Amino acid sequence: MPIRRFKIQKLVSELLDEFEVAKPPVPVRRIARGRGARIFREGQEGDLSGFLFRRGKEIIIGVNTDQAPVRQRFTIAHELGHLLLHDLTELHVDHGFTVRLRSDLSSLGLDEQEMEANRFAAELLMPMRLLKEDLEGTELDLTDDETFRSLAKRYGVSAQALAIRLTGLGYLATVEAT
Secondary structure (H helix, E strand, O other), rough: OOOOOOHHHHHHHHHHHHHOOOOOOOOOHHHHHOOEEEEEEEEOOOOOOOEEEEEEEEEEEEEEEEOOHHHHHHHHHHHHHHHHHHHOOOOOEOOOEEEEEHHHHHHHHOHHHHHHHHHHHHHOOOOOHHHHHHHOOOOOOOOOHHHHHHHHHHOOOHHHHHHHHHHHHHOOOOOOOO
C-alpha cells in the first residue's frame, strides 16, 4: 500500500484548523491531548524514542525525556500519527494492550506505517501553509546557518528534520554525488 500523502495532508489541515494553529511552533502536546491521549514522559535506556499504548478509551503516548526536546516533539507527533492513521492490532502485549514502538525499520524507511507516521509528524510540526508564509521572498541556503537554525527553532524541530521537510517541499535542492 503506498503512503497516503493526501490523506495525511487533509488530516493535518483539519487538525490545524480545529486547534486554531496560525503560527509555529505547533502545539503538538495540546493536539495529542485533544485527541484523548495522555503524555507519559520518562527517561528510557537505549534508543527507544516513544510508544503508543491503547486499551479501550485509554490512550498513552510515551516519550523518552532523555532525548532532545525537538526529538520529543517529533516523537509525540509521530505517535499521534499512528493513533490517527493506523489500526494497531498487530502487536499485543500483556493483557491485550496494543503497543507500537518505534523500530529500526522506521529509520530505514522500509515500514509503510512508520513512513506514514514520520510524514504525518513532519506535516504537523512544519505545516506547508505556515512554511510558505515564513519563506515568502526568502532564499534558503543551507550554508546560512543563522537563518536555518532560526527557522528550525521557530518550528521547534531539528535542523535535520527541517532540511528534509524543505527538500521534500522543493525549497531546497538535493545535492547529487558526482
